[in-house]
Amino acid sequence: MADARTYVLIYVVLLVLGTGKFVFFTFDDIFTYSMAMGGTIILAVAKSLLIAGYYQHLIEEPRAVTYMMSIAVFMVFLLTVAAGYSIQ
Template sequence: MADVRTYTLIYVVLLALGTGKFVFFTFDDIFTYQMAMAGTIILAVAKSLLIAGYYQHLLEEPRAITYMMGIAVFMVFLLTIAAGYSIQ
């Protein structure tokens, strides 16, 4: 199990990533809308991996559980894409 220092460091990184998403859309003279969206998606994936790895303790679990969680997330992604097409 990770110690308090590790959790504090992860929290600071998550705070910085959240601030980065704010910066993308605030400085619209530097970032286009497409760049801001792509950056936001990349930061969201990084935040999700940090949260799943450390706060949900997936790094300490057997690899089979990690793979099962990855497949579940992929299936949710596919369902989201399918729902988006059915709305149009």
């Protein structure tokens, strides 16, 4: 199990990543809407990996559990893309 210093560091990184999403949409002259959405998605994936890895203790699980969770997340992504495609 990680110590308190690791959790504080992960929390600070999550705050910085959350601020990054704000920055993307605040500075319209630097970032286009497509760039802001792409950056937001990348930051959201990074944040979810940090949360799942450290706060839900998946870092300490065997690799088989990690692979199973990765496949499940990929399947949810495929379902989301398919649902978005069918709505258009």
